[in-house]
Amino acid sequence: MGQTTVEKIATAHAVGLKPGALVHSGDFIRIRPKHIMTHDNTSAVMKKFAAIGVDTIGDPKQPVFAIDHDIQNTSPDNLAKYARIEEFAKQQGVDFYPAGTGISHQVMVEYGYVTPGSMVVGSDSHSNLYGAANALGTPVVRTDAASIWATGQTWWQVPPVANVTLTGQLQPGVVGKDVIIALCGAFNNDEVLNMTVEFHGDGIAAMSMDQRMSIANMTTEWGALAGLFPFDDVLRDYLYGRADYLQSIGAPRYSRTDVDQWFAHRVEPDADAYYAVELTLDLASVIPHVSGPNHVKTMVSLPEIQKQKVAINKAYLLSCVNARLEDLAEAAHVLEGKHVADGVNFYVAAASSNVQKEAEARGYWKILEEAGAITLPSGCGPCIGLGQGTLEAGEVGISATNRNFKGRMGHRDALVYLSSPAVVAASAAAGYIASPVDFESVTAKTATKVNEQQARDGGETEIIEGFPSQITGRALWLPIDNLNTDGIYGGDLTYKDNLTTDEMAAGCMLNYDPEFQNKAQHGDIIVAGRNFGTGSSREQAATALDYRGIACVIAASFSETYKRNAFNNGFVVFECPALVDYLREKYTGSDEKTIVGPELTVDYQRSILTCDGKDFPFPPLSTVAQELVLAGGAENLVKQSLK
Numbered sequence: 001m002g003q004t005t006v007e008k009i010a011t012a013h014a015v016g017l018k019p020g021a022l023v024h025s026g027d028f029i030r031i032r033p034k035h036i037m038t039h040d041n042t043s044a045v046m047k048k049f050a051a052i053g054v055d056t057i058g059d060p061k062q063p064v065f066a067i068d069h070d071i072q073n074t075s076p077d078n079l080a081k082y083a084r085i086e087e088f089a090k091q092q093g094v095d096f097y098p099a100g101t102g103i104s105h106q107v108m109v110e111y112g113y114v115t116p117g118s119m120v121v122g123s124d125s126h127s128n129l130y131g132a133a134n135a136l137g138t139p140v141v142r143t144d145a146a147s148i149w150a151t152g153q154t155w156w157q158v159p160p161v162a163n164v165t166l167t168g169q170l171q172p173g174v175v176g177k178d179v180i181i182a183l184c185g186a187f188n189n190d191e192v193l194n195m196t197v198e199f200h201g202d203g204i205a206a207m208s209m210d211q212r213m214s215i216a217n218m219t220t221e222w223g224a225l226a227g228l229f230p231f232d233d234v235l236r237d238y239l240y241g242r243a244d245y246l247q248s249i250g251a252p253r254y255s256r257t258d259v260d261q262w263f264a265h266r267v268e269p270d271a272d273a274y275y276a277v278e279l280t281l282d283l284a285s286v287i288p289h290v291s292g293p294n295h296v297k298t299m300v301s302l303p304e305i306q307k308q309k310v311a312i313n314k315a316y317l318l319s320c321v322n323a324r325l326e327d328l329a330e331a332a333h334v335l336e337g338k339h340v341a342d343g344v345n346f347y348v349a350a351a352s353s354n355v356q357k358e359a360e361a362r363g364y365w366k367i368l369e370e371a372g373a374i375t376l377p378s379g380c381g382p383c384i385g386l387g388q389g390t391l392e393a394g395e396v397g398i399s400a401t402n403r404n405f406k407g408r409m410g411h412r413d414a415l416v417y418l419s420s421p422a423v424v425a426a427s428a429a430a431g432y433i434a435s436p437v438d439f440e441s442v443t444a445k446t447a448t449k450v451n452e453q454q455a456r457d458g459g460e461t462e463i464i465e466g467f468p469s470q471i472t473g474r475a476l477w478l479p480i481d482n483l484n485t486d487g488i489y490g491g492d493l494t495y496k497d498n499l500t501t502d503e504m505a506a507g508c509m510l511n512y513d514p515e516f517q518n519k520a521q522h523g524d525i526i527v528a529g530r531n532f533g534t535g536s537s538r539e540q541a542a543t544a545l546d547y548r549g550i551a552c553v554i555a556a557s558f559s560e561t562y563k564r565n566a567f568n569n570g571f572v573v574f575e576c577p578a579l580v581d582y583l584r585e586k587y588t589g590s591d592e593k594t595i596v597g598p599e600l601t602v603d604y605q606r607s608i609l610t611c612d613g614k615d616f617p618f619p620p621l622s623t624v625a626q627e628l629v630l631a632g633g634a635e636n637l638v639k640q641s642l643k
Contacts (some may be wrong), residue, residue, distance in 0.1 A: 533562025
């Protein structure tokens with residue numbers, strides 16, 4: 001069987017393979033990524049690195065530090081944190097980009113760290129953006145980052161791969177953000193959950209790099225671990241420009257000659273490569289849609305929602321998905337000669353300082369300012385619920401960001417809609433969700449082909465010494481799919497590095513259900529629906545539940561990043577869809593968000609879970625996972641390997 005692009009890149013970055021061995025989906029491998037990016041969370045990774053007991057980063061050219069999340073916070077504590085990161089980078093010889101340079105993912109591409117055919121990981125869930133440059137960009141968690149600093153390596157399970165074919169051409173006024181919103185809405189039944197996505201088709205050739213970055217970035221919200229575009233003429237021309245820029249600033253990480261060599265030996269899938277699912281979208285049938293409120297995969301066509309005249313209080317053009325030059329140009333075109341409506345605040349921040357300089361040079365920035373935009377420094381800001389412009393209770397926002405999870409951009413009682421930069425700008429001027437031009441309502445033309453793989457069955461498994469062969473606890477049934485990490489552990493706590501474990505435990509699940517804290521007991525077992533732990537890569541969404549005394553989490557499926565965070569911190573999670581279906585039927589009609597359910601017995605040796613006298617098989621918990629749990633997480637395993 002041939003290989004996909006993802007499998008070929010994974011093979012090239014695998015460590016310890018036998019000569020001639022090829023990597024395929026499902027394989028557990030050790031990888032050595034080209035680069036590992038961390039941002040404000042570098043300080044947290046530094047603590048994990050110190051806990052490992054290593055003084056020096058193994059390969060100082062592998063990590064990149066780029067500050068971008070809480071840059072509006074000029075408190076002494078936050079400035080001191082940034083200073084510690086900068087000093088650590090200087091001591092270790094690591095490339096450091098201070099607050100104001102730009103959003104980390106944009107920095108990684110602009111400054112030449114992301115190259116075609118490479119594997120570049122980041123301690124952030126939107127590392128998928130690197131796929132626009134034909135790189136395997138995927139998130140890792142903080143523990144992985146510390147492990148890579150120490151050894152240059154981490155572990156990775158190669159995910160299933162989806163083939164997404166884009167045909168036709170976009171209508172005028174339709175952009176990359178509209179494409180990814182259409183994909184999220186049209187294929188909203190977890191078709192690509194925990195997969196990597198490879199984009200193919202004749203529709204790609206007419207897409208700019210800015211549009212590709214928007215699409216690749218939000219494959220995260222679609223449920224995928226990565227989204228790769230091919231290495232074509234558009235990307236080659238873009239890389240020529242990057243090479244010239246890097247030469248001009250004295251950082252020639254690659255040259256035009258390098259680009260030509262990469263293009264001549266570009267990575268492409270084999271003709272007989274296996275794809276778990278094959279999806280098709282006709283780009284000509286895509287019109288702007290609006291996602292929400294507070295759900296990415298719930299969308300309404302722009303013509304339909306415009307009729308409703310949904311009043312807004314705030315509008316946002318910022319973030320790593322939509323704040324590049326084309327986005328600012330679109331917004332400026334819509335707002336030229338107009339003004340932001342009374343009672344509306346319109347916040348704008350460029351993806352990087354370089355993008356802002358170019359927008360200023362071309363007059364876009366001035367148009368936005370004259371229209372009444374409130375400009376913010378290049379960073380994440382309100383997208384992550386930090387700094388100026390966050391939403392208050394009862395407010396409604398329209399945003400060109402990538403997430404509208406409840407409570408993410410401010411108060412949990414606010415409503416957030418997502419759309420393209422042009423729609424955000426038009427809405428800011430109208431005072432309600434509005435279209436910059438008229439579009440006819442059409443249904444996106446799609447096709448789906450699923451290639452089923454054999455499901456894993458329960459069975460006997462080896463239990464290593466010290467790991468319990470069986471546990472028992474109450475079920476806490478959470479009747480929800482796609483419970484995101486903002487719901488499990490809020491953004492208002494995520495970047496507070498000085499919280500005690502008790503304070504972290506007391507903060508879990510508040511955005512989902514404040515009553516959870518009154519119902520949960522030590523030793524309880526959480527059972528939830530599909531895609532548990534989707535969203536941000538914050539590892540506290542796993543550790544806080546552990547600190548709260550939760551024995552383990554069982555779900556129909558997990559975000560792969562959440563699962564990784566859990567095992568890297570010694571916390572057990574596993575899938576058992578049959579149990580989820582049973583509890584969903586048992587408690588049909590209940591409106592409680594946290595339901596205290598029956599006692600569960602988990603037999604790890606037989607891979608059987610018992611509830612109400614019924615047996616439910618689940619995939620065996622591998623010895624690799626058991627070792628992580630027994631060691632208390634990956635940090636301790638790294639310590640052992642270094643010794």
